[in-house]
Amino acid sequence: MQIEKNQKLLLGNAAIARGLYEAGCVFVSSYPGTPSTEITEEAAKYDEIYAEWATNEKVAYEAALGAAIAGGRAFTGMKHVGLNVAADPLFTSSYTGVNAGLVVAVADDPAMHSSQNEQDSRHYAVAAKLPMLEPSDSTECLEFIKLAYNISEKFDTPVMLRLTTRISHSQGLVTLANRQELPLKEYIKNDSKYVMKPANATKRHPVVEQRQSDIEEYANTSTLNRIEFNDKKIGIISAGDSYVYAKEAFGTSVSYLKLGMVNPLPLKLIKKFTDQVDKIYVIEELDSIIESFCKANGVNVEGKNMLPVIGEYSQQLLNKNLLSKENDYNELKINIPVRPPVMCAGCPHRGTFYVLKKLGLTVIGDIGCYTLGSTIDTTVCMGASVSMLHGFNKVRPESADKRVGVIGDSTFMHSGITGLVDIIYNNSYSTLLILDNSITGMTGHQQNPCTGLTLKNLPAKAVSLETLCKACGVENIQTVDPNEVDTFEKILKSELTKDAPSVIILKRPCALLKTVKKDSYARVDADKCKSCRACMKIGCPRISFETKKAVIDESLCIGCGLCTRMCKFDAIEIISRASN
Amino acid sequence: MTKNMMICGVGGQGSLLASRILGQAALSQGWDTKVSEVHGMSQRGGSVVTYVRYSTNGRVASPVICKGEADVLISFEQLETARWLPFLKKNGKIITSTQKIYPMPVIAGNAEYPQNIIEEIEKLDVNISECDAIDVARKLGNEKVANVVLIGLYAKYSDLDKQIFTDAVKACVPEKFLQLNLTAFEAGYNY
Structure with a gap:
């Protein structure tokens, strides 16, 4: 194989960013979340693309939808749980459609390398009646983005691109091309399409249903879906990373229907394939979606009777479960201690958690590096620390002085503010700790509204946490360095006893920041x-x-x-x- | 022929750069290559593994390496060598640093760091070369280049020409740190 000058090894996420560049995308708005973060970081490196970190995924999605309706090709990328936050505009944008193309990438995290659940985002495409593409490698990441924009504009719909950790975070060879410069599409006011009040929305729903069947027809013949005939005794229907695991395990000994579009599914093409092979297996990581669709349509397939709905797949898993084949290997007959992730040396959260543990407090946690704190009682989703603390304290007011919520600066901006307003509005006594480490830490140092810099490193107005909390109605606000453990302990004890809401801002930058001296x-x-x-x-x-x-x-x-x-x-x- | 290389260590030791150098080396030969990385939470001082796969005559399908599949295991830390050993083929090659980093359960006194890991592995059906990469890197003035010291040591045993690796280091390391990394590579190669 000759590697050409325009070929490069790119991370799946970087290949998507390259696809955005080549497809003439002009607007990117996202909130960071592993394993999706690098798409937006890489897109920001292209001067031709306006790219930003939004405060959360809902805001990002709405900003991208606005940009698309305004006439520019737009994109938003998020992790699977971020899509839960963006679900509201996602569902209704299926009704409004777009003007210029809109692509939303969602990165699932099978095996939960860096996540709190293992949801399968394909359900969203089915539920919101949106087309969803799923690439199998970096090459397809780049190519599918371009196709996604074509589909988006041809069928007047947002298009979803589903990724998984192994696709997002694997490098593969891609071929680079030039950018397609596109003029903005004209924006024409059209309230029957863009104002989704009941009278208009009832007229849009049939449009969505018709679009679904039009796209299914397209999927039956699109190059996104392809049949690879080899020996016809066994046929495999697969998509995404599951397809490459199947190829690795079975090579050319079986036939494949490789699906690049996982919603809507191409029933005619599936039947054309299954009619010509003897035994059919559906290989899909996480939930049974393709398999259930086949069975609901009378296509006789197997899959989840032999393969799990939990965790990542691999060639090893397929070999073991389908062929009862296992490799030989060496191993030491010793006890190997686990090595869980820990807070880094110098982490500003360490002082905070030392005091919380010392005082024996109940700690309602949130999403961030501080999830690694050993004294956390709960972790559910972005912002939940604030509102769950409120619920806890309303039900057990007598012990509210033994309970705090902890949330990071970026997470507070994402979805903690509304919870704090709820605490004030509903006369709660809660004590909230905002762990301000001056960066979005866990996802690898992204700027946020508190840092004073944008994604493109331009100066921005920094939100003052003190002023914001004051404006929400909090009267007791204290700021302290978490390494000053004695001072912090004193303040905390005092705030916990107050019959009014308190916010303590623990301010110390992340130890991994380059600006933090390590001398x-x-x-x-x-x-x-x-x-x-x-x-x-x-x-x-x-x-x-x-x-x-x-x-x-x-x-x-x-x-x-x-x-x-x-x-x-x-x-x-x-x-x-x-x-x- | 597909070649499978694994790099393991503790989050923060520089496995991403090492895997990118190996990936670049394979790519420069015109071989289809996949490199699988780790980002996010598991990076925070946890056990980290990256995969580099290339094929000299076809395409690479899966980005991951499973038990009994790796031709080479390059490890930055002894306990991680033991942990990921099952992923190595029988007769496979191990390049390991002798560095020990105690995981939290050991620090907290809830578990013991196993003794004589390298001696025990030497009794098995593998070919192991060890190196005090941290010490070598420290003498060069920066412990961070221990990863490239190990790449240098691997290059000594690889079928590929040394030049291919040094070119890959040049392609992957920023100009500012290049000379230090090339020196680290040489130190590993001549270890």
């Missing part, structure tokens, strides 16, 4: 160390006990100094790297 480290004086293990209480991954004395891994310590506050014997000192 010192902590060292234990073994002579002074009394082996009391007080320093171990903060759960820092750099402190361990090797020879009955505390030892600090100096190379990976950033000298945040939290451990020095734990030691009553002054056995830990901060040493400047410059003095070495």
Whole structure:
């Protein structure tokens, strides 16, 4: 194979961004979420595309819909749970349709590498009656984006692009092409199409139903779906990453119907395929959607009777479950301790959680790095800390002084504000901690409305958390550095006893930020160390006990100094790297 | 022929760059290549594994590597070498750093870090080369380049020419850090 100059290894997400560029997309608005984040980060690198971080996925979707109706090709990308947030505009935009093309990418996370649930977003395409494409590799990521815009404009519909972690986060070879420069489409006022009041919406629903059957007809002949005939004893119907696992496991020993469009499904094409093969397996990660569709239409297939609805698939899983075949391998007959993700050395959340644990509080958690805090009682979804805290306190008011909510700065912007307003409006006593680390941390350092910079690194007005909370009606607002554990503890105790809502803003930047100095480290004086293990209480991954004395891994310590506050014997000192 | 390479370590050790260098090396030979990365929560000090697959005569389908499939396992940390060992083919090649990073259960005293991991692996049906990559990198002035030291050591045992790897390092590392990384590669190659 000759690699041409215009061929490149690209991450699936970067290939999508390239597809957006080549398809003449002019507007991208998203909220970060693993495994979708890099699409928008990569798109922002093209000067021709306006790209932004929105406050949440609903806002992003609506902004992209507005841009598309205004006449520019638009895009929004999100993780699967982000689509739950954007579901409201998603469903009704199916009725309004678009003007210029609108593509929404949703990245599912089978096996939950970095997520709180394992939902299968294909259900949304079925429920909202929207076409959904599903690429199998980086090449298709790029090509399908271009096709998605064509479908969007041809059938006047938003188009969904479904990804999974392995597609988003695998690099594969793509062929680059030039950008298609498109003039904005004319915007013509059309209230019967864009104003979805009942009188208009009732007329749009039949349009949606007709569109569904038109697109199904298109799917029967589109190059998105293809039959690969080999031996006809076994036929496999598959899509996305499941298809490449099947190819890896079975090669050319079976025939394939490879679906690039997973909604609507092409019944005629499926029948054409299944009529010519003896035994048919549907291989689809997560839920039974293709299989259920086949069975509902009288097509005799197997699949979920042998394959799980839980977790990721792989060639190994298919070999084992369908062929009872397993590889030989070596393994050590020893107990290998697990290595769960932990808060980094110098993490600003460490001081916060030390105090929460010390006071034995119930901690209503949220989505972010602080989910790794050992004392968290609940984690459900973005913003839930604030509103769940409210519910907890209304039902158990007598223990409200033993309970806090914790939420990060970006998550608070995303969907914490409405919960806080609810607390104020409904006369709650809740105490909320906003962990302001000056960045969107877990997804890998994205700017947000509090940081004063946009996605394209342009200066922006930074939202002041203090002013915002005050405007919501909070009268007790305190700001403190979480590493000042004694001060924080004092403030927290005081706020918890108040008969009014309180917000404590714990302000300290993420230790991984380049702007955070890492020019010192902590060292234990073994002579002074009394082996009391007080320093171990903060759960820092750099402190361990090797020879009955505390030892600090100096190379990976950033000298945040939290451990020095734990030691009553002054056995830990901060040493400047410059003095070495 | 498809070749499967795995890189494992602890989040933050630089496995992404190492996998990109290996991917670039394969691609430069005109071979279809897939590189599977890890982003997000599991990166935060957790066990991290990336896959590099290339085919010298066809296409690569799956981006992942499963048990008993890897030709090569490059590991940045001993416990991770033990954890991912089952993914190596019988007779496969291991390049491992002797570095130990204690996971939280060990630090907290709830589990023990296994002893003699490398000695135990040497008794098995594998070919292992170890290197104190952190020490080598430290002597070069920056522990962060331990990943490229190990790539250098791998290059010594690879069928591919050394030049292919150094070109790949040049293609993947920003100009500012290039000389340091090339020196790290040499140090690994000559280890």
